[in-house]
Amino acid sequence: MIKSPSCVALVAPAERTLAVCRAAMRFCALRGWVPLLELPLPNGRRTDIMALLPDGGFAAIEVKSCARDFLSDSKWSDYKEFSDMLFFAVDLDFPQDLLPAECGLLVAEGREAVMLRDASRHPLAPARRKALLQRYAKVAAGRLAALSDPEAHAEMRAALRVE
Amino acid sequence: MIKSPSCVALVAPAERTLAVCRAAMRFCALRGWVPLLELPLPNGRRTDIMALLPDGGFAAIEVKSCARDFLSDSKWSDYKEFSDMLFFAVDLDFPQDLLPAECGLLVAEGREAVMLRDASRHPLAPARRKALLQRYAKVAAGRLAALSDPEAHAEMRAALRVE
Numbered sequence: 587m588i589k590s591p592s593c594v595a596l597v598a599p600a601e602r603t604l605a606v607c608r609a610a611m612r613f614c615a616l617r618g619w620v621p622l623l624e625l626p627l628p629n630g631r632r633t634d635i636m637a638l639l640p641d642g643g644f645a646a647i648e649v650k651s652c653a654r655d656f657l658s659d660s661k662w663s664d665y666k667e668f669s670d671m672l673f674f675a676v677d678l679d680f681p682q683d684l685l686p687a688e689c690g691l692l693v694a695e696g697r698e699a700v701m702l703r704d705a706s707r708h709p710l711a712p713a714r715r716k717a718l719l720q721r722y723a724k725v726a727a728g729r730l731a732a733l734s735d736p737e738a739h740a741e742m743r744a745a746l747r748v749e
Numbered sequence: 750m751i752k753s754p755s756c757v758a759l760v761a762p763a764e765r766t767l768a769v770c771r772a773a774m775r776f777c778a779l780r781g782w783v784p785l786l787e788l789p790l791p792n793g794r795r796t797d798i799m800a801l802l803p804d805g806g807f808a809a810i811e812v813k814s815c816a817r818d819f820l821s822d823s824k825w826s827d828y829k830e831f832s833d834m835l836f837f838a839v840d841l842d843f844p845q846d847l848l849p850a851e852c853g854l855l856v857a858e859g860r861e862a863v864m865l866r867d868a869s870r871h872p873l874a875p876a877r878r879k880a881l882l883q884r885y886a887k888v889a890a891g892r893l894a895a896l897s898d899p900e901a902h903a904e905m906r907a908a909l910r911v912e
Contacts, residue, residue, distance in 0.1 A: 608898050615894060615905040622890045623897060638886055697901070716879075723801055723886035727785045730893050731778060734786060735771050738860070742778040 599651040602677060607649045609694035610635055610675040613701070619645060622726050628717075631664045635675075636722060643670040644710065644718060647692065650676050656684055668718055671705035765814040765840060772857035773798055773810050773838040776864070782808060785889050791880075794827045798838075799885060806833040807873065807881060810855065813839050819847055831881060834868035 597605070607623070614621035619637035626632045635647040646669035650656045656674070666672050673690035676682070682702075685691060690705030710718065728746035732739050742748075760768070770786070777784035782800035789795045798810040809832035813819045819837070829835050836853035839845070845865075848854060853868030873881065891909035895902050905911075 608901070611894055611898060612901050612905065615891075615901070615908045618908065620887045620890045620909055621894050623894075638883075638890060642883060719882055719886055720801075720805060723882055723889060724783045726886060726893050727783045727801060727889035728778075730889050730896075731774055731784050731786075733893075733896070735774060738771070738775050738778070742775065745778040745781065746783055 599655065602651040603649055603655075605696075606651065606675050606677050606694045606699075607634060609697055609699040610647050610649060610692055612697060613692060613694075613699035614645075614647075621647070622722055625722060625725055627664070627668045628721075629664055629667065631661065633665055633669070636669070638719075638722060639670075642715070642719075644715070644722070645669060645671045645673060645690075645705070647673045647675050650674055650680060652679070653681050653684055662686075662689075666708060668710070668714070670707055670709050673705050675699060762814040762818065766812055766818075768859075769814065769838050769840050769857045769862075770797065770812045772860055772862040773812060773855055775860060776855060776862035777808075777810075784810070785885055788885060788888055790827070790831045791884075792827055792830065794824065796828050796832070799832070801882075801885060802833075805878070805882075807878070807885070808832060808834045808836060808853075808868070810836045810838050813837055813843060815842070816844050816847055825849075829871060831873070831877070833870055833872050836864075836868050838862060
């Protein structure tokens with residue numbers, strides 16, 4: 587197997603993504619940010635994690651397993667349109683200089699993640715924030731409802747359009 | 750075992766409650782109402798089901814297993830303060846005349862529930878609706894986040910105050 591210089595992982599990208607994602611979720615939870623995985627946005631994109639902040643703001647967190655993963659996703663600015671702050675979450679092997687300075691940076695090591703750089707704020711317009719909160723609420727509660735009834739799981743997911 | 754005349758069930762109350770609850774959840778999902786179980790309210794009560802409607806409204810649904818269950822809960826009007834509509838969900842054995850006429854009525858039979866009476870609307874004030882949507886969103890996404898990571902489940906539930 588040929589290793590890319592920017593993906594020198596001994597860990598497979600999918601496992602790395604999962605580990606960073608879990609550390610970022612836990613980071614959120616421990617500071618009272620409520621994280622939701624894979625929120626579909628009106629522009630057709632989906633954030634890896636959308637966290638609802640205690641003040642009602644939204645932080646989008648994009649998880650990147652390696653440089654190639656970041657470079658192949660040129661449309662990361664699409665996430666800015668639907669959040670108040672945008673963070674990248676990576677692990678210690680990631681070349682941090684690649685990441686845009688205006689975005690926040692979370693770095694994961696094992697189950698822990700720390701914030702190495704806060705994100706600049708670009709507050710949502712009130713109408714978009716309200717619509718985003720409804721979307722976030724519906725997706726979260728819809729997934730949970732489907733999980734609550736194994737017999738009706740598929741039917742409820744389809745009815746509630748839970749991605 | 751002495752049976753109350755109003756609880757002549759061959760089915761135990763807890764099972765009956767679960768069955769009615771599931772039918773009501775499914776009823777909600779099939780019409781695009783997104784149901785959330787056991788939402789704690791600011792007044793210390795918790796609704797059995799709080800459904801977020803497509804228009805952004807909230808329907809509280811109280812599940813009653815038998816007359817005694819209804820009569821022992823004299824404070825059902827507390828749920829009206831935090832919803833746009835209040836429904837009761839019962840099964841076919843429930844004496845429906847007990848229920849207040851201004852509240853909606855869902856009747857479950859097996860996995861199905863039908864609406865026998867719509868609820869009158871008592872719209873929430875905008876500030877309360879906004880706060881309720883945030884509460885609903887945080888509880889739903891918080892429970893889901895805790896489920897997403899079995900190793901951090903208890904820690905995340907506690908941090909996100911999911912109860």
